[in-house]
Amino acid sequence: MTVAKIKSFTHAAEKLGVRQPSVSLVIKDLEDDLQVRLFEKLGHKINLTAAGELLVQDAEDILSKVAGLRERMDELKGLKKGKLAIGGSPSSAASFLPFVVDSFKKQFSWVDTTLRIDRTANLEKRLLDGDLDVAILGRTPKSPLLVGELYQQDDIVAIAAPDHPLAKKSSVPLMRIAREPIIAEEKGSMVRDQLEERFARLGIPLMPKMELSSQIGARDALKNAVAGGLGVGFITRCHVKSDVEAGRLKIVKVPDFKLKRNNYLVVHKSRQSTPMVQAFVKILKREKGRW
Structure with a gap:
């Protein structure tokens, strides 16, 4: 590209900081590889042949695309696009x-x-x-x-309506809660799996009165069911914090129940x-x- 612009092997070599024979050798190797003449000498000047003109056009297009690609990569590195x-x-x-x-x-x-x-x-x-x-x-x-x-790690807690008999006690054993209607998420959810494992240790099956899908909205449905007095539920503490503060639900303290949702x-x-x-x-x- 430099030789084509300057139209001189000697001056191109000076600009590139290399010896003139090196430039001539590169051009010759390229011509041999393409099997065409790229330059023709007219007196002290050299001009591009038709093949040389075509090569320069394609080379400029390629260099432009490479520059654009580098710019896009730099943008991605800098989180400018993506x-x-x-x-x-x-x-x-x-x-x-x-x-x-x-x-x-x-x-x-x-x-x-x-x-x-x-x-x-x-x-x-x-x-x-x-x-x-x-x-x-x-x-x-x-x-x-x-x-x-x-x-993140959060406690799984038992919840009940404020007027539920268990909500008024200072603490309630898990075996006692197991006798209440249980409202739980569907099988396969992380909370449900842990509940079943914990109940199994007590030697009793977990048989919820109501099962709710673990998709978005299920926790609101669970809280509404518990607040409506349909039973006792289990949920992560962060999901019930505002309801407890508003007096809509109450956390039932279960001393022998320590499960966490990760x-x-x-x-x-x-x-x-x-x-x-x-x-x-x-x-x-x-x-x-x-x-």
């Missing part, structure tokens, strides 16, 4: 995750950010398939290709160090103290 697909369990979606996503979008408004709410097993599959960049799961990932770390930050090993994921994780950890 996409981020986030996944979350219904539990995280009902509490902190939408607020974290909103904080990310406010800071990186030019990033195409999407949020998908689904069950943990489905989210893990989407991470493995590359459909998601990062997700909040209700358990540690099963696949060795995924990396997970504990993000949320794990999970990413695919191949995407751990991508700028988008790192930026989101940074905001996620910064916002942690708010929930």
